[in-house]
Amino acid sequence: MVDVLIVGGGINGCGIARDLAGRGWRVLLCEKDDLAAHTSSASTKLIHGGLRYLEYYEFSLVRKALQEREVLLRSAPHIMWPLRFVMPHDPSMRPAWMVRIGLFLYDHLARREVLPGSRGVDLRAHPAGAPLKSVFRRGFVYSDGWVDDARLVVLNAIDARAKGAEVLTRTRCVGAQRDADGWTAVLEGPAGRRTVRARAVVNAAGPWAEAFLRGVAQPARGEALATRHLRLVKGSHIVVPRVFEHDHAYIFQNPDKRIIFAIPYQGDFTLIGTTDIELSGDDPGAARIAQDEVEYLCTQASRYFEKPILPADVAWTYSGVRPLLDDASGDPSAVTRDYMLESNATAAPLLSVWGGKITTFRKLAEDAADEVGRMLGEARPAWTESAFLAGGDLSAWIGAAKRPDEDFERFVAAVQAKHPWLEASLARRLARAYGARISVVLGDARSMQDMGEAVAPGLHERELRYLRDEEWACSGDDVLWRRSKLGLRFTPEQRERVGAWMREQVPPSAQRVREGVACS
Template identity: 55%
Template sequence: MNVHRKEARMSSFRPFPSPSSATPMPGDRAASGDGRSYDLLIIGGGVNGCGIARDAAGRGARVLLVEQDDLAGHTSSASTKLIHGGLRYLEYYEFRLVREALMEREVLLRIAPHIIWPMRFVLPHSKLARPVWELRAGLFLYDHLALTMTLPRTRSVTFADHPSGAVLKPEFTRGFIYSDGWVQDARLVVLNAMDAAAHGAEIRTRTRFVSATRGRESWEATIADQETGRTGTVRARALVNATGPWVASVLHGTLGVGGNKQVRLVKGSHIVVPRLFEGSQAYILQNPDRRIIFVIPYESRYTLIGTTDIPWDADPGKVAISPDEITYLCDSVNRYFRKPVQPSDVVWSYAGVRPLFDDRASSASAVTRDYVLDVDTEGGAPVLSIFGGKITTYRRLAEHAIERLAPHVRSLRAVPWTGLHALPGGEFVGRNFLGMLAQLRARAPWLDEHNAWRLMRNYGTRAFDIAAGDAAAMGQDFGSGLYAREVDYLIDREWARSAEDILWRRSKLGLLFSAGQVAELESYIAHRGKPVESQVADVA
């Protein structure tokens, strides 16, 4: 352990060597016999659960993560897909949260340059919303709260003299342009799971946490394979309750742990329409109700618009956008843009439930986006529950979770490391994105510009494992640049099990696929069989 502490001070730090061939891979459900022991059992395969799994496994802990559905199957794939400080949180004096998020923005841009990249945001001034001095003061703070900021700082613009004003109505004459980041959110989750597995963690999707019995030094948990129906037991020194919207029900219901901490569920919905404007910039629009809406370039051909903030008290697993939300988002754009957006223009919509810590705020928009980590040790082995949080700060949340658990789990006492080590595919090491893209096209000259870009943006250096030298070696062509070789990669390396996993979380090609193409892909997956690493047996 002392050796690894020394290595942590070096820029080339990697906490443990690459895994051996015996390391369980994405399809491996044969993780030894019933009753296997772990340091951590993590419940939930969203960004927080996978981030903690990565951090803990890299410190040498024995980690098992179970997710009842697909990785990022719920909240973590339903975000506005931003890596940002949260400009509007300054109104609620959340300076610590904004500063931490801005610092994390820099870290994430460095460790995942393939799936996270800078974006400029245009903020028009509206006489119906915040005054100019308030915007200027907020943006000044935004630029200076994090001393390590490398992105371009805010500038004032007159829209008559700037191309970003071309899509705006003539009454919007001036505004500001500032920097933040964009992320492929579901891929961020999967890459954390991949790195956790590379450091020895076991990641089991379609595996439900059923129950657990607490002992003085460990938990005995029952888990069930959703695909086979088999159940088994495992032991863990500590539990991590990273179940997002279900955090309170798992803690107080399934585990029977008391306490007064609760989660406040807020539904956020988004719509996608055909591309509204040229350029790589996004827009942040202020509404008269003081809420803000983002309008963001999306998957080359589209524009993403969101989000709403609606209190939610129904099943968090069954959520969809409402007609009123669609109207609200369209009206928000139409207040500013010359070209109107109608509900009939919507080509796709999605909604997710954000599990915010219940701070008793009066409105959904005012509820804190900060996170609260609750560790309960009363009566025996510890359980850590995560209330709230945002995708930008997931890595720091994981570090804080490890700090809280370290007194109870000896193997977690190694130094932090995740901010020094690139996520899978992000190992550019002195080469920029365009240089890597040129190398990929030279290796696979049959790839057109768009699909080469898509592969590099999704997979980074792992794109070289997918793109063969000629199209014939790619196997069946499902359309829109998706070939069997990529499908096989996603099943064998990234826990994909269905067309939905592949088209809507590992990629966004579902926007381009017809019903017939989806059926063809499902048929291929069904006849292909199990992942190549799989040795199917009992769940535990």
């Protein structure tokens, strides 16, 4: 018997599991695939208010997101950091006065302590102007943040488990029967079927949230669980070799009134996205970028960069499906990105999560936990606003926190001082991925020999065992494209070696399922 069963292992599900477990409830989370296997690893990877949403008068959404930026930056400085954005001014898009008003609002809708405000720049003198066409002479600079989205999900899951939650991946909820006293759910995973009794259910299935209510959850007689429709919008991104040398990102205005970003990515690459395309087909998990999306992103980026971006330059692509509440808008870009929590307490409590964006996941989880507590009649205090995420507390290494970006650099220096045998680039990568949990990754290692065989360049057996045992990694893709982005740097042969190691070392077993690391 658990208090709450959560269906869905994306950022919302894992964030809610963490919050509920931290309040003392017994929590079980099941995810049919890997953590962050879908939408939550396919974002533009920004901690941002959403400057463009001001044009749609989404002031509440923007303010909520702006309030969360610095909360998140402080909670996990190893996977999140401040980022400055440059908007070249194109008079044919939006007049300068409109941009200045928007940035003024962006600066002042929420309190800032870490992030600097916006300002105008002369692109003929600023380093960000160098890769741009000479027609762009002026621009604007403002602040937001960057996040490793898939790792953010994993950190929430680690925290949830540390606080008592059970997290099962590769485990599908195939049925959930509701009665007045609770839910009886059937979970199907590598060890077969398991029946779970829960006092409440949280539907955090993302693009599958409506389908869960219509096809999996079984209501009491005479009630309809699905009262809303999702609008599934595909967002696609391309990754190309590094287009510019500086550390700023770009936000580009397009003739169709949309915007795209060009962001420094993984050191040697530039990330460009995103599109907004109505999803066709019945399976959100099958979403892939189309050739016309590749061409669209290349064309729009090439309107600004002196050196054209060509489809042949694309090193990698990814697509995700945003589950937005259908508001009958004709423009997918105009559909709200705000979240809605829908409670149903006509029998055992049910909470469905609709929409949301990665920046507001913590607040969404807090609101969801408050609502679950209300429905269970057991209000318990919120706690996450001042809490660190797994690995985010660097104080044992660097003392008191100052600024998230500066704290991380001090942390890297401390790691290198304590482990001088680690190659500098490897020390930085491990520090960036794991934060203070680098001690768990390294264990008693005192030399590179202690790290085990290099299964691929810079990726050793000790790290793979950590990912297998501590982070629910079960396959090569889990390691290469979600726990890291090392797949970008490895050859097909090297990627296959990682996959082969995982297949050999991660056999499905009932014991691993019981430990909350279900693999198939």
